[in-house]
Every structure is written in C-alpha cells, then in structure tokens.
Amino acid sequence: MKAAYLTGHGGNEIVALGERPLPARAAGDVRVRLHAATLNRVDLYMRDSGAGITHSLPQIMGLDGAGVIDEVDPGDPALHAGQRVLLHPGIACGRCEFCLRGDDVLCARYQLIGEHRDGTFAQYVTVPARNVLPLPDGWSFAEGAALGVNHLTAWRMLVTQAQLNSWETVLIFGIGGGVSLAGLQLAKAMGARTLVTSRHPAKLEQARALGADHAIDSSREDVAKAALAATGGRGVDVVFENVGEAVWPAAMKSLVRGGRLVTCGATSGDQPGADLRRLFIRQLRVFGSTLGTVAELHDLLAFCQRHAVRPVIEQTFALDQVHAALDRLESGEQFGKIALNMD
Secondary structure, X not given: OEEEEEOOOOOHHHEEEXXXXXXXXXXXXXXXXXXXXXXXXXXXXXXXXXXXXXXXXXXXXXXXXXXXXXXXXXXXXXXXXXXXXXXXXXXXXXXXXXXXXXXHHHOOOOEEEOOXXXXXXXXXXXXXXXXXXXXXXXXXXXXXXXHHHHHHHHHXXXXXXXXXXXXXXXXXXXXXXXXXXXXXXXXXXXXOEEEEEEOOHHHHHHHHXXXXXXXXXXXXXXXXXXXXXXXXXXXXXXXXEOOOOOOHHHXXXXXXXXXXXXXXXXXXXXXXXXXXXXXXXXXXXXXEOOOOOHHHHHHHHHHHHHHOOOOOEEEEEEHHHHHHHHHHHHHOOOOOEEEEEOO
C-alpha cells in the first residue's frame, strides 16, 4: 500500500512516500481503507524528533483518519465491510486500573497510532473494533477524520475537565489552530460566551464569523487587560489554552476568582512561571488534558450531530503532497484543519 512514513528525524527530507506492507488484521480488529486523514501538531513533533515517545523507524505518520471498512470479524454486531467510519486513535490495554474505571485515555500501556505504532497517512490501517465509529451521513471523510483528535481533545477539555456551563465565559488562546477552533465551535454550541485571541486580524475576523463574541489581537493588546475589560473587570470562568509558556501569565491573570484553566499543549515552552500566590489566593484550578476516551468520542459525535457542529477543513492535499501539507501546518497560517486525501 502507499504511505507517508518517517525514515529518521529532521525535516521533510526524512518523510518518505512509497510502498509499505498491508497491515495484518487479528481477530477483534478492523482493517479500514482510509480515504482521508488530517494533520496535527504532533506530526511535526514526530518528524522533528519524537523525543520521549517510544517508536521504531520506519513508521507511518498520522493520528486520525476516516474511510471504509475493508475487513472485520464475521458477525460483528455493529460493523460491516463497506461501512463508512472514523477512528479513535488511542489503543488501550483494557485491563489496567484506569481502563477498568472507564478512563482508557489514562491507560498505563496506551498506544497512539502515528506515535507509538503505524498511523493513518496510508491507504490502510488496522485498529481494534472499539476504535471504529460510524461516520455520520453527509459528512466528508476529512470532517470525520478531524473529529478524532482536535474535537475530541477540545471536548474533554471543556466538558470533562473544566465542566463549562452555558452561562459562563471562556477565553480561547490561538484561534485558527485545530484544537482552539474546535473549542470555539463546541463552547458556542454549549451556549457559553467566547473570547478568542490571535496575532492575525484575519483569523479574528473568521472567528467572529463562526460566532466568537469578542476578539483580542494579541499582537497589539494586553490579553489579560482586554479579557478583564470584556468581562467588566470580573475575569473569565475558563481559560482554554494549548500554547504554554508564552501565554501562561496572561492566562492566569484573565481568570475570575475560583476560575479554571485547562491546557493540552506547550508549543511555546513547558516551564512557565507557576504564579503560586495568585493560584492559591484566588483559588484557581488548573487541569491538564490529552485526547479523550472512546466513550467521550461517542458522546462528542452525538453532540455534533444534534447541534450541527462540523470540523472546519481549510485545505486538502493529496497524499503525494504531504510535504506541502506539513509546510502549511508548520507556517501557523492555517484557519482550520489541513487534510490529506488518500484517493
């Protein structure tokens, strides 16, 4: 089968395009003929170094995907060959204390496709049957693929961790990136008031068009002061961020007393000042979050269908154009998801 895979670590020169073995299917697994995948920041991280993530080379890239079932166990009660599906990228052991209590995303032996094992920048992938969900009617394969990482991450951040309420205000940093944009879409569908930040005025205008209530140009405004002004000096109930060190001081200063900060990334650095006095005097809460459980993906899918939320796909590249797609992601100029078409 054709695939994009890592042969080392560095730049695009180590991302190869070529033939890889068709993945074998064990009992209980499903082999999917992929039609689309989308790019995520971790694809750049795996290309650049992959440090701290156990993997072996060569390895097929890509975390999320959607396609058509190629092969499944006979008599499977929910899945059948030819069915349009999307994927959950996390493979849990099902036996550790975290899996047994239903929090499989914390599994002690967790593996992610595209990180610890071959991923979705390929024509086929094999995953356990529990990691395959039906693709909603009318959705494109790219939209389905995008749900499995960015929207699932945003869902766990807002619903499970921060427990955002409809009457609350959320500040979302770095609008335009996949997780932040998903956070905006979900928060608006939940009925919350949304403030967004970006250094790019065009992205702020696009966010307003999607329903953002207030936009902050972080290239010329003090984000904390702007957030306080937009809330009448009160501060926001929830900060949603995946930038890390560069925005941490503003994020902490933007919160109301008793507010919650939820983070899933550290693209600008992972060692911010703790600001402990503010943390304990104002009784703030900080939540870390990564991806989401299979059950949360089912809940998210139902929510998106009920509230007509669909991922924003900015641009689609052919698999042969994976280098250009990676360059587009690395530029930080995109607004929405960058997809790969396996056809």
